[in-house]
Amino acid sequence: xxxASSQSSIVKEFKEIQRFEIKDLHFSNDVCLKxxxxxxxxxxxxxxxxxxxxxxxxxxxxxxxxxxxxxxxxHNPNTLLCxxxxxxxxxxxxxxxxxxxxxxxxxxxxxxxxxxxxKTDYIVNALHLEGSQVLAYTRLGQMSILNINIYSAGRSxxxxxxxxxxxxxxxxxxxxxxxxxxxxxETGRVKVWSSVTxxxxxxxxxxxxxxxxxxxxxxxxxxxxxxxxxxIVKVWNSHSYNHKFTLxxxxxxxxxxxxVPDTNHLFxxxxxxxILFDCAKKTKLKEFEEYSAFLCSFGSGKYLVKKSRDYYFVxxxxxxxxxxxxxxxxxxxxxxxxxxxxxxxxxxxSEFDTHTKYTVDLTTLxxxxxxxxxxxxxxxxxxxxxxxxxxxxxxxxxIIVGAA
Numbered sequence: 001x002x003x004a005s006s007q008s009s010i011v012k013e014f015k016e017i018q019r020f021e022i023k024d025l026h027f028s029n030d031v032c033l034k035x036x037x038x039x040x041x042x043x044x045x046x047x048x049x050x051x052x053x054x055x056x057x058x059x060x061x062x063x064x065x066x067x068x069x070x071x072x073x074x075h076n077p078n079t080l081l082c083x084x085x086x087x088x089x090x091x092x093x094x095x096x097x098x099x100x101x102x103x104x105x106x107x108x109x110x111x112x113x114x115x116x117x118x119k120t121d122y123i124v125n126a127l128h129l130e131g132s133q134v135l136a137y138t139r140l141g142q143m144s145i146l147n148i149n150i151y152s153a154g155r156s157x158x159x160x161x162x163x164x165x166x167x168x169x170x171x172x173x174x175x176x177x178x179x180x181x182x183x184x185x186e187t188g189r190v191k192v193w194s195s196v197t198x199x200x201x202x203x204x205x206x207x208x209x210x211x212x213x214x215x216x217x218x219x220x221x222x223x224x225x226x227x228x229x230x231x232i233v234k235v236w237n238s239h240s241y242n243h244k245f246t247l248x249x250x251x252x253x254x255x256x257x258x259x260v261p262d263t264n265h266l267f268x269x270x271x272x273x274x275i276l277f278d279c280a281k282k283t284k285l286k287e288f289e290e291y292s293a294f295l296c297s298f299g300s301g302k303y304l305v306k307k308s309r310d311y312y313f314v315x316x317x318x319x320x321x322x323x324x325x326x327x328x329x330x331x332x333x334x335x336x337x338x339x340x341x342x343x344x345x346x347x348x349x350s351e352f353d354t355h356t357k358y359t360v361d362l363t364t365l366x367x368x369x370x371x372x373x374x375x376x377x378x379x380x381x382x383x384x385x386x387x388x389x390x391x392x393x394x395x396x397x398x399i400i401v402g403a404a
Contacts, residue, residue, distance in 0.1 A: 049080065049103060063106045067099060073126050073134050078103055079148055081134060083123060095122035098136055098146070112136075115144040115160050129176055129195055137171045143183065145195060161198065175216035177223055177238050184213025190225060192241060202241050206234060219259040222279065224266065226254040233257055233268050235279060245282050249275050260297045265320070267294040274305070276320070285320065298345040298362045304328070312337050312352040317362065330358055330367055 049069075051061040071083035080101045097116075100109040116122065117140045126136040132148040146160045173184035180201065181193045188207035193200060206213055211229040222244065224235045233247040233254055247266070250273055258267040264280035274288045288305060293313075295304040301320035306313040312335040315328040327334070335352035342348055345363045350356070360367045 049101075049106075061103065063103055065101050065106045065108075067101075067108065069101075071126070073098075074128050074132065074148065075103070076132070076148055079109065081146060081148060083126060095120075096124070098123055098126065100148075112144075112146070112160055115142060115146075115162060116140075117142050124171060125174065127174060127176060129181075133195065135174065135176070135181060135195070137174055137183070139170055141171050141185070143171075143181075143193065145198070172212040173214060173216050175218050175223065177218045177220065180238075182216045182218070182223065184216050184225065186210070186212040188213060188227065190216070204241060206236075214255070215257060217257050217259055219266075219279075224257060224259075226257055226268070228253050228255060230254065233266070233277075247275075247277050247279075247282070247284075249277075249284050249287065258294050260303075263301070265301075269293055276303075286318075286323070295339050296341040296347060302362070304339065304347065304362060306336075306339070309335075315339060315349070328360070330360070 049061070049063040049065055065080075067084040067086070069082045069084050073081045073083065075081065080103050082099060082101060083096055084099055086095050086097045098112040100112075101107070102109055115136060116138050121138045121140045121142065123136055124139050126134050126146075129135050129145070134146045135143070136146060137143050142162065144160050144162050149159065170186050171183060172186050175182045176195075179194060179196050181195055183191045183193065184206065185191070188205060188209055188211045189203055190206040190213060191200065191203045206225045207227040207230060211227040213225050214228040215226050217224050218238065221238045222235055223238050224233050224247075226233045231248070231250040231253050235244045235247065236242065237244055247268060250268060250270065252270045252272055254268050255270045256268075258269075259265070260267070264278050265285070266277045266279050268275050268277065269292075272290055274292045274294065275284055276286045276288070277283065278285050289307060291308040293306050293308065295306050295315065297303050303318045303320070305316050305318055307316065314334055315336060317326045317328055318324070330349070330351065333351045333353070336349055337352045338350040340348045342359065346359055346361050349358050349360055351358070356369060358367050358369050
């Protein structure tokens with residue numbers, strides 16, 4: 001049993017924003033970071049853009065934007081590229097679209113209506129590629145690369161270049177592998193594009209016809225694909241795009257795949273089952289009990305997994321090298337409802353009954369109680385922002401916690 005060694009303290013609480021619903025949050029590492037320490041972060045609200053200084057808890061920039069932003073994509077000091085919801089097409093339901101906003105005035109620089117095939121088409125997702133480039137794809141398969149160019153006068157211009165005409169079916173998944181973009185379709189096919197030349201490189205059948213490609217996960221020099229209608233994971237070569245092998249063993253269709261960084265370990269799972277594979281040996285390493293799911297990795301071959309119950313889960317430490325599994329108990333508590341990874345081996349964990357928040361070092365099992373929150377506190381996001389400081393947010397407040 002792990003005992004709490006001390007209690008960490010709340011360093012700052014941003015009470016000024018509690019009346020707003022936090023829609024998105026992004027850490028800036030450029031505007032005022034000449035000392036190379038993360039000391040600023042950005043929050044994007046429905047119609048409000050706020051830049052805070054974590055050290056002073058003061059607002060640096062507060063801009064009202066007259067569109068309902070719900071996803072922050074990319075920014076420079078003057079321009080924000082974002083997804084927003086619109087009724088512009090006359091449709092009854094809200095459509096997801098893209099826009100560029102002047103952060104000094106809050107004015108819209110440009111709507112990107114031309115990257116849709118028609119007025120009922122909408123943005124499914126947008127991904128930050130590298131530098132100032134964003135890849136956007138629509139429901140009907142239109143692919144575009146958007147680029148924010150900053151000119152010497154301080155003005156920003158956002159340009160869009162269309163990659164392809166829509167195919168016969170919709171886009172179901174997208175991933176980035178180096179300079180290539182892998183696009184999965186509802187037909188079971190995968191198309192590969194070059195973000196440099198913007199050429200169509202290759203198209204191949206990844207899964208059975210009309211079994212949509214639910215996900216693409218890249219772990220160079222390989223990538224894998226899976227379908228919500230199949231209980232297998234297919235592994236491909238990232239250079240030749242040839243099929244290498246297929247991982248089998250699940251009884252039900254795969255819903256999620258996680259690749260452990262810097263290893264050949266792959267977790268494939270659905271709501272009822274989970275299997276750990278070794279992609280180098282093409283073998284099954286461990287089949288976990290029912291209702292298990294991967295949470296995070298720490299150290300070499302060490303994983304935190306959970307076993308779900310009705311409204312909570314029980315966390316377990318699994319050591320692959322010793323093939324041991326140990327339940328993680330905090331001060332006798334066994335029920336938890338949320339785990340968020342903070343550092344290489346540290347997690348923030350929320351106890352189900354009391355909603356007490358702890359930080360736990362999974363290597364030393366040292367635990368520190370952060371605070372006992374209100375029942376409605378959801379702890380939906382966390383990030384290490386500066387050495388021993390951790391940012392924690394729920395649906396309507398931001399708290400800085402000393403995790404040391």
